[in-house]
Amino acid sequence: MAGSGTAHMRNTVDSVLTVRDLTVEFRVAKDKIVKAVSGLSFDVIRGETLAIVGESGCGKTTLARAVLQLPPPNSGEVVLDGTDLTLLPKENLRSARTSMQMIFQDPISSLDPRMTVHQLIDEPLEIWDRGTRAERDERINNLLNNVGLEPELVLNRRSYEFSGGQCQRISIARALALDPRMLICDEPVSALDVSIQAQILNLLQDMKDRFGLTMIFISHDLAVVKAVSNRVMVMYLGKICEVATPDALYSKPAHHYTKALLDSVPIADPTRQRKTELLQGEPPSPMNPPSGCRFRTRCHAATSRCAEQEPQLQEVAPGQFVACHHPIV
Amino acid sequence: MSSLLSVRNMSINFDTPRGSLEAVRGVDIEIPAGTSVGVVGESGSGKTVMCRAAMGLLQGSNVNRSGTVVFDGHELTAMSKEEVRNLFGSGMAMIFQDPMTALNPVRRIGSQLSEGLRVRLGMSKADALARSKELLELVRIPNAAAVLKSFPYQLSGGMRQRVMIAIAIACNPKLLFADEPTTALDVTVQAQILQLLRELREDLKMSMVLVTHDLGVVAGNTDYVAVMYAGEVVEYAPTKKLFADMRMPYTEALLESIPKVDHKSGTRLAMIAGRLPDPTDRGAGCSFAPRCKYAQEKCRNEHPELKKDLDGHLYRCWFPIGEAK
Known part of the structure; x- marks a missing residue:
């Protein structure tokens, strides 16, 4: 302009x-x-x-x-x-x-380093009370599969254990958690x-x-x-x-x-x-x-x-x- | 053509709790005087470690290195730390990826820029400041007098990178290591900085090692390209030759993954699936085999040696592109 x-x-x-x-x-x-x-x-x-x-x-x-x-x-x-x-x-x-969900530029610093991948994706689901524990766990697994991550391998790890590309995949899974x-x-x-x-x-x-x-x-x-x-x-x-x-x-x-x-x-x-x-x-x-x-x-x-x-x-x-x-x- | 820098059989390992991490494996690189050589590869391919080791900047008890580095007739690997240090500034200089953190935040630009001039060239404070102003003008910083008195936080990323370049060229180095100099910058500023580096190289007769992950940046700014993967040089050729006739499937995949403005919109980008192999466990075969679309049984079991075409084009592949399979 x-x-x-x-x-x-x-x-x-x-x-x-x-x-x-x-x-x-x-x-x-x-x-x-x-x-x-x-x-x-x-x-x-x-x-x-x-x-x-x-x-x-x-x-x-x-x-x-x-x-x-x-x-x-x-x-x-x-x-x-x-x-x-x-x-x-x-x-x-x-x-x-x-x-409306947002994905940020720096995938590593936009994820809390003290939280596991499971906690990171569960957080929005828990806050908005989406389903029972079992339903939420299934949702988290689905989301991770969708973004190309193996749930068993990543659920209990923290963001610093992943590369930038993998962190961005986690951010995308988290952003999609609430069906925006x-x-x-x-x-x-x-x-x-x-x-x-x-x-x-x-x-x-x-x-x-x-x-x-x-x-x-x-x-x-x-x-x-x-x-x-x-x-x-x-x-x-x-x-x-x-x-x-x-x-x-x-x-x-x-x-x-x-x-x-x-x-x-x-x-x-x-x-x-x-x-x-x-x-x-x-x-x-x-x-x-x-x-x-x-x-x-x-x-x-x-x-x-x-x-x-x-x-x-x-x-x-x-x-x-x-x-x-x-x-x- | 004589070599300004020659790296022979360089290997760098870091001792880590998970075992020995092989960052650089048997790298040979020649930088002919007056040329610009691109070093290309993904994050973790060993580009930065290789450059730092070539400058003797890797310190620490967990670093194991072998091989020789000869710069301008001096064998750096046989010299003391103090002697190597004396080559910095007037022999070799480096600019870094992140112009935000490479400058000291609590010192004015003028003081950081004139430091090298006073220490290396023995200039008086006043002369060094006057020369600093000229250097800022040389790197096309408007209003140089005011910038001399500024702190880094007052400048934009592009301006800070120009200041870094001014510091690096202050003592007329023969060789400039530029480690991802434009990765943190906007495309418009990237184009300006690359143009500036091209002009300075010509005016100051300076050689350059340009480290980047972007083959697009390499194409217009280098004479030779070394492609690195998992700590090894996997292809080396004159830039024009490399783009016209690439032999390594990895180089091809890297080139295809660049989004291009003349692609039709909505088309899927070619991508390299997976990621670099674990640096503590390189495996037996070709390091790229698990991600290579041409990989065969032999690739997974036997490590390919560096092969040389008649015209000096080097590549490390059992089934190079353009050869009957």
């Missing part, structure tokens, strides 16, 4: 999650406010995987956390299955959260080796199909996103740049930032190296974002109009929305 707008909203009855005009700001000093997410809207349809892509600090994680009300956003609506979570009293919110409708994966593979990355991405895809999940998948790597998503939303400094299907976005990126992200992915072929100009510098501070289009300070196509006027999302091709005054055509 660098821009705002709601042109990309589909407003169908199939929406599992609808977020409107979400704003998250943190006060870090008396007169300093970090504008992490600014007036952002999107929807996710049943069975879909929405990927959210952007650099560190663009607000991806804050956005995901605000959806879960951790902490609640400063303003905006988060409607899950017809219920606006921002209006729910605390106790109802707690039970509503069971239908929605899974939010925050950079689930960026701490893993490429070979293990592929295992976890395929596993997430299988779990999604098997349990009919709807997913939000956060990543800074467009190549990873391509394999798993149905719709991609590119973010920059708390705003949306572009929303499209992965095939459209990758073959014809319309936003200069999307193109720059694509050009940064290394090519595993020494004879096909790019000669294109790299995106220079780093995103400006979210405490003092640029006027107009927030990407203009690093954009080679920026004009005076970009500083004066904030671009709104507009449809440039069927299903492809871009917030840019000078989209690539």
